[in-house]
Amino acid sequence: MNKIEPRTLKGFRDFLPKEARKRQYVISTLRKVFESYGFEPLETPTLEYEDILLGKYGEEGDKLMYRFEDNGQRKVALRYDQTVPLARVVAQYQNELPFPFKRYQVQNVWRADNTQRGRFREFLQCDIDTIASSSPNADAEVIACAASALRALGFEKFRFYVNDRAVFKDISKVAIGAIDKLKKLGEDRVVEELVTRGEYDSSEKAQEVLLEIKRSTPTPWLTTVINEAIAMGVMEEQIAFTPTLARGLDYYNSTIIELEIEGYAAGSVGGGGRYDDLIGMFGNNSIPAVGFAFGFDRLLEAMEENNLFDKMKNIVVLVVIASPESASLSFDICSALRYKNVNAECYLDSTASPEKQFKYAEKKEIPYVVVPISETEVELRMKNQAGEIVKKTVMRSDLPDEIK
């Protein structure tokens, strides 16, 4: 066999244990919080019939979609987002699902996008959506649930910027697109763009429109959403009416939400809103819907920057095998630790020197090493804050408590 260079495709990533562990920690925290609010898990297939997805994401989407013919000459496509598959599921199983249908979904999507600036071609989406409720409580709840998720991950300072698309009712899509860049470009350049694009005759007119938007007060709908979110536990300083918030996606028709985390400058860590005309697409009917999605890769970056992975428990013990004859004793100590919910392993080669076993623990970043002394006593080795190894003789029966 010719030697084949081990490599991955551009925009696709391997997650080695250290990274994979962090991802799993965030995913399982999110799942728990989503479920605590009554959102239920949904999984849809990686591949769909092409016609299910095609034309749903605009021209750009069709271009970036991974599409091909399968062995049976079926035209298929890889999941591009989780909203269109949700719309399909709602149409396909309408008699089985409870309504309002509150579901969460944490699956990969694929987009053959430019890979610059931390964009990937395979990435995880984390969505919560409530289908078939037109109550403002539903909008408030996705915000409250996202806030709880952030708190569970350890974030303290974050803010949901909210607006109502109704604010833009007299403004063209093109102008909304320009206004959406206000934060990024600043007022002068947005005004310039509004004029260049022919939306307004003069800078004065454009400036006036912008000022009017800035001065607008929340709609009664949005006031209710904000108040209910606060009643559900979101703190007042965590939610802010932002009349110039527009958000790019066409399909929002009412509430729009954007999440920022203090100190994380790379941009919004999540967003969502109400989109009442999308979910019914496969039944040609109108089904109200509201949702929120975390940007998973950015959320992980923000966790990293805030050192929030430090509180991830990594209670792992390496139990040294002192000699081949005493392997069973070490296996026993491991089993007893696992029984007490402490992750424990032995080095696999019973003939390896203790030094070799210590090195393995070091490389694997295992914080505790146990060296059996007798049937009843062990030496517990760990690092102190200065990074020096400290040793302590401990009764076997006290080991789980000593470690915890």
Add this chain to the structure above:
Amino acid sequence: MNKIEPRTLKGFRDFLPKEARKRQYVISTLRKVFESYGFEPLETPTLEYEDILLGKYGEEGDKLMYRFEDNGQRKVALRYDQTVPLARVVAQYQNELPFPFKRYQVQNVWRADNTQRGRFREFLQCDIDTIASSSPNADAEVIACAASALRALGFEKFRFYVNDRAVFKDISKVAIGAIDKLKKLGEDRVVEELVTRGEYDSSEKAQEVLLEIKRSTPTPWLTTVINEAIAMGVMEEQIAFTPTLARGLDYYNSTIIELEIEGYAAGSVGGGGRYDDLIGMFGNNSIPAVGFAFGFDRLLEAMEENNLFDKMKNIVVLVVIASPESASLSFDICSALRYKNVNAECYLDSTASPEKQFKYAEKKEIPYVVVPISETEVELRMKNQAGEIVKKTVMRSDLPDEIK
């Protein structure tokens, strides 16, 4: 837009909440146990360069693989198993990984296989593998870890059938293939096949060979593996030397393992073995390896048949909103319950009748319903064993304990 029929591809599945919840429960239980033994998570991309996968699974594999050209004219393929990507990872990151490298992987794979008999084209694989250890402890450990996983899921009666491929050292691959069907076809038909295929001149000779295999005793290697597995906590009746066990896969060269669960007749629920000549494929070197994989779909079926999902906790509460004015009180009760790790939700339409809210709880199989009576008291409604609804007045502060 033309109406598009909502449908899924043959062999691909939607998992609605009830099913998705069970899957998540099994996955998270497996993850916990795998990690308790020091196996670490690994994730690899869904798409690989075609040449990484092609030719690694025999002709059949190349035929069943999902392959296509991406938008950049790269030849790519969908993950077909988790072992070849693992081999790639081991070659690609050899300086970063700890060795022995103990990893687990729980990801989907895709095979354009016949969809009859519960076979799917997208299905989950759950693998644990230890790379770069030639110690029998490694073989014992994957068995012990799998046994712990089964116990954690609630299984009591299961057995690992083990053998050493060395038993077959004088026997051709074709003959091993025939012997592997012994359990399925019975002795007579296997003998017949051995003769028909021209492996032996007469039935007598074939019978003699089969008898000899049946009479063989475990190799010293396998004896060690079995003894160490028992020292690690596997019970004696859970592991059985089976000299006629051959297993289909070519690449096993030593220990082979097959798992059966008592009462689950559809076949083996998992398997594995030692494969020392596979993982080095991308470096053209030899790296010892041993692994075990659960058949996830079968494992779920076996759980279902043994009613093991009954012990899955589904502590969920619906807090009724008695009137639009008292919505905040209900939100409050929800928050307090969540704070005590009870999943709780309100019906989203504050103007809905209590009956409508009860129906929602029923449809969603929510076991507890709370109706606020005053600021301090609530009515707790649940079903008794006869399926009748029983009601109880409870102080708000006692609610979490009452429910747990």
